[in-house]
Amino acid sequence: DxxxxxxxxxxxxxxxxxxxxxxxxxxxxxxxxxxxxxxxxxxxxxxxxxxxxxxxxxxxxxxxxxxxxxxxxxxxxxxxxxxxxxxxxxxxxxxxxxxxxxxxxHVEIGRWATGCVDPITLYTSGANTQVFGYLNGRYRIFGETLDIGLGNGLDKFARSKGLPHPGGPKIEALARGGNYIDLPYTVKGMDLAFSGLISAAQESTAPIEDVCHSLQETAFAMCVEVTERALAQAGKDEVLLVGGVAANTRLREMLRTMCEERGARLFVPEPQFCxxxxxxxxxxxxxxxxxxxxxxxxxxxxxxxxxxxxxxxxxxxxxxx
Ligand code: ATP
Ligand code: FE2
Incomplete structure (x- = not known):
């Protein structure tokens, strides 16, 4: 057909x-x-x-x-x-x-493109940030953002600092030269909230490289934590990363490390299917x-x-x- x-x-x-x-x-x-x-x-x-x-x-x-x-x-x-x-x-x-x-x-094309079978999916894009997995005939949502999607948050931060749209790739480039500073980390149960983190990053007077670095470290650690707990709860051993933010090398690296520590495998489709x-x-x-x-x-x-x-x-x- x-x-x-x-x-x-x-x-x-x-x-x-x-x-x-x-x-x-x-x-x-x-x-x-x-x-x-x-x-x-x-x-x-x-x-x-x-x-x-x-x-x-x-x-x-x-x-x-x-x-x-x-x-x-x-x-x-x-x-x-x-x-x-x-x-x-x-x-x-x-x-x-x-x-x-x-x-x-997003999940079905990710399974088709990567060959993974039954993953916990981290879908993080402009408007969405969700962690879900298949259980009893449906994709159950384990956790999700309570306010904005991570991509939109990154874009909003970038705009406020005069960086061009979309902000994600620019933040990633700047983050490479930065040091860690403390920013608010918000995981509530299995859900995430990004707007407090984004406002704090916008208001920070630290060098832009440090803010970008720490914004990434904090936001991605939140996503990895929820993904890891979903893996454990559902007893699965595959993680599928999809959505526009999946382009980020640091996010992939952090997820890969978590997967290795748990004996799970990370799958990321090629960019045209992300x-x-x-x-x-x-x-x-x-x-x-x-x-x-x-x-x-x-x-x-x-x-x-x-x-x-x-x-x-x-x-x-x-x-x-
Ligand atoms: P949705 O899929 O929710 O309808 P969308 O169309 O905005 O939303 P995508 O195209 O999947 O989503 O993703 C766009 C987002 O990905 C933008 O917010 C952009 O900043 C972000 N993005 C792209 N590249 C990177 C990167 N390297 N690091 C972080 N974020 C990135
Ligand atoms: Fe999407």
Whole structure:
């Protein structure tokens, strides 16, 4: 089966076709003129670029057997634009719709890309920071941010210091030359909170290299702690790191050290499958279609608060080995 997938929950409009493997993938990111993402401007971008992005990947429309789209979570206006396009395409091609949860799709493409089977996933991106793992038919959330996603926090800090967007890579570069200073570390139970840490970093008068270094050390140690406890609680031995912040070398190093100490293995997909991409929606759409999980048009409304653990995992999972 070949499935067309459309992703557009935030800044990246991306589409792909997945068959026996990835057939085509094309992305057209929205670049804000200044500051962060403006949801309505991003949605406007998606609407204007939709035709081209779809045309680039859809070389053989009659071979498509379903249209998958990211139904949520994400920015409302962006999700509605994508859902509208998906409905129109499914109607035109006379094929079923598949509504894909964005967070679940990150895990499924990560499993496909790395070969891990049953991981604890640390998904940390602009808007999201979540730790989840498969238990009894669902991806259960072990812990998550109580306020902002780590990526958005890093970007906010960077903006306040006059660094260009996105802030993550700049902070990583500056952090290499820094020394450790104390910043607030907030893990509450299994959940994380970043806004106090970000404000303290913004207000710090220490050299920028020291603040960047310590911001990374603190935020990543918080993520590693929750991931480690989830591994122990669930009794698993694989960790999958996904989301835009996965690009960070120091985060990978800290996770790898923790995994080695526990006899677990760390998996990180190649960059094109770490950030938001159409392939993750097309692939998850395909395994959902094969399990019969299609969506009637009446149920295809965008859901900006779609939770990872609302999805019943009806496709094959974890019994592969
Ligand atoms: P979401 O996936 O939640 O919808 P998004 O589209 O903003 O959000 P991604 O594209 O996955 O998310 O990630 C973008 C984020 O990743 C930005 O906040 C950026 O600063 C961060 N990022 C990118 N590279 C690095 C890096 N090397 N170190 C830390 N953060 C990074
Ligand atoms: Fe994402």
């Amino acid at each position: 070949k499935v067309l997938g459309i992703e557009g929950t935030a800044w990246n409009l991306s589409a792909a076709v997945f068959g026996d493997g990835l057939i085509s993938l094309y992305s057209k990111p929205y670049q804000p003129a200044s500051g962060g993402i403006h949801p309505r401007e991003a949605a406007q971008h998606h609407a204007s670029e939709m035709r081209e992005v779809i045309a680039r990947v859809l070389t053989a429309p009659d071979e498509i057997e379903a249209v998958a789209f990211s139904q949520g979570p994400g920015l409302g206006p962006c999700l509605r634009t994508v859902a509208t396009a998906a409905r129109a395409l499914a109607l035109a091609l006379d094929v079923p719709l598949v509504g894909v949860n964005h967070c679940v799709a 950030g938001d991409n159409g392939a993750m929606i097309a692939y998850t759409g395909k395994i959902m279609l094969e399990a019969g999980a299609t969506l009637p048009v009446e149920a295809s409304r965008a859901n900006s608060h779609y939770r990872t653990d609302e999805v019943e995992v009806v496709w094959r999972h974890g019994d592969e080995r």
